Amino acid sequence: MLNKKPRINNQIKASRVRVINEKGENLGILETDKALEASRNAGLDLVEIVPNTDPPIAKIIDFGKYLYQFEKQERQKKVKTKKTEVKGIRIGIKTSRHDMETKAKQTAKFLKDGHKVRIEVILRGREKSLQDFVRSKVDEFLTLIPEKFTEDQPIKRGPRGISLVISKMK
Incomplete structure (x- = not known):
């Protein structure tokens, strides 16, 4: 499972974020309030993908779907790591x-x-x-x-x- 879940919606503390929409298009740097409004209009969540950049990168996606994809990638990484005995x-x-x-x-x-x-x-x-x-x-x-x-x-x-x-x- 995830050790540290990404911040979503109102948990994002940065005043401005670089926003990527659900299609993968860069919407540029927006105020967090405007980015939240855009995500609500799309019926999705604003998820902080890369928190340690300036400004942080946030994506407008379905959070449940994002978690599923992330966990799926982690499982595939575990399968690919071959244990040598x-x-x-x-x-x-x-x-x-x-x-x-x-x-x-x-x-x-x-x-x-x-x-x-x-x-x-x-x-x-x-x-x-x-x-x-x-x-x-x-x-x-x-x-x-x-x-x-x-x-x-x-x-x-x-x-x-x-x-x-x-x-x-x-």
């Missing part, structure tokens, strides 16, 4: 080549959809001491991804293993 792919040291290919295809699908992907290599026990082998496993996995990507976060160690975040190359 960070999807997770987990591999282990013992993950087979075929499983890695399958996970690489899934990673490519996530990247095509515009999501970021966190690739985690889970390490258990003595596996934590095999850092060179783990890095080669990650590099092997990254070469299997058919989609072009960039590393958003470089490889970093965590308590359960190592991880990195990638996203689609723009």
Whole structure:
């Protein structure tokens, strides 16, 4: 909903306003009283569209229709803003080549959809001491991804293993 509703009719405090009629034609700068009279004659409301200019811009329109159009535009803006999620792919040291290919295809699908992907290599026990082998496993996995990507976060160690975040190359 609207946080701040525009001023209408007698709520307009400015002494003069730039008036636009319902057809979108500029009527020029008028005294607020004359603009209100013109809106009443048309059977519509005088709505202050741009209050922070000198003089403010007011439009002669049906206020209910204006609110509906404004809210409709806001909803469309929300729909257009795409939320990106960070999807997770987990591999282990013992993950087979075929499983890695399958996970690489899934990673490519996530990247095509515009999501970021966190690739985690889970390490258990003595596996934590095999850092060179783990890095080669990650590099092997990254070469299997058919989609072009960039590393958003470089490889970093965590308590359960190592991880990195990638996203689609723009």
